[in-house]
Amino acid sequence: MTSRIGILMFDEMEELDAVGPWEVLGYWTKYFPEDGYEIMNFSRDGGEVTCAKGLRIATQHSYTTVPDLDVIIYPGGFGTRGHLKDHTQLEWLRTQRSRVRVVASVCTGSLVLAAAGLLTNRRATTHWASIELLAELDPTIDVRPDDRYVDEGDVVTSAGVSAGIDMALHLVRRFTNDERARQVRRGIQYDPQPPV
């Protein structure tokens, strides 16, 4: 049976938060279907979202049409700010949490996880500029400002924006093995050399 990974999308989501993991997981699921995973994206209403830097991305499913998921990726971006006080969104996330195997956030997506109570007494991280807010949202969180990502089993959080690429490679490794993750890394030629 195929396991499904759903990448949540919403307005003012940070582009790379979502598309970094999409690329890693999309490469993996396309070239290694024998591993039994597939990816899809979805949004609350199933429509197009307008991201934080203006990119408009279509989604395949809404909250009601998306099939049962095994893994949810929750990106960050300014769009998460509204989610923090959106009781319908937080309740949806808590319900999903009880159904899926892993909820994994990128960047400030972890703020929403914290607001929904998913990080109580857990280690977690977020974008460096939101470290204090994460601690304020739930003082029981063991905040890890220096970690690229934190795997707590059923909940995984990562640092800002580009950290979602590293976290997604970690998930590939966790769901399969080191060799597969290296194949994906090689496929997207992820040998980063920041010029500054």
Add this chain to the structure above:
Amino acid sequence: MTSRIGILMFDEMEELDAVGPWEVLGYWTKYFPEDGYEIMNFSRDGGEVTCAKGLRIATQHSYTTVPDLDVIIYPGGFGTRGHLKDHTQLEWLRTQRSRVRVVASVCTGSLVLAAAGLLTNRRATTHWASIELLAELDPTIDVRPDDRYVDEGDVVTSAGVSAGIDMALHLVRRFTNDERARQVRRGIQYDPQPPV
């Protein structure tokens, strides 16, 4: 006067090839408008494109409605294969080349640049799996398989997929200075730590 950076999009384009630079350049232009640059995306007909891993992205302009550009980013992906023998596309690219300051490719985007004759007697790179094809398309190219990106002034090429992030940071540095590029790097928390 504002300088315009246009990211070309097309069907079967590799998602991260385009969205990596979009994130870097989008962060820069949004938070530092005083530098005088803006970004936009465009496609041949101005419609939605379906990327190599299935993501559907809307575009803001078509070839006829896009305003005069200073910089064009040409992503890679399987969609470039059709471009190699598409004389309308190659002629469009040659015309653009004569008008813009910089044409910068990501991944197999450089194959199209080669097919259009833009890399004759130049140093260039591409995705590792297409290094031989790049040399075949134009034997005068000084192919650089080990370079993350190659800046030849009016033409810049980069290695596969994720290399577009490094190349885009290089462009920010080139168009401004080291400090600005570091600010953008910090903003997207680009301190990569590949887990495998």
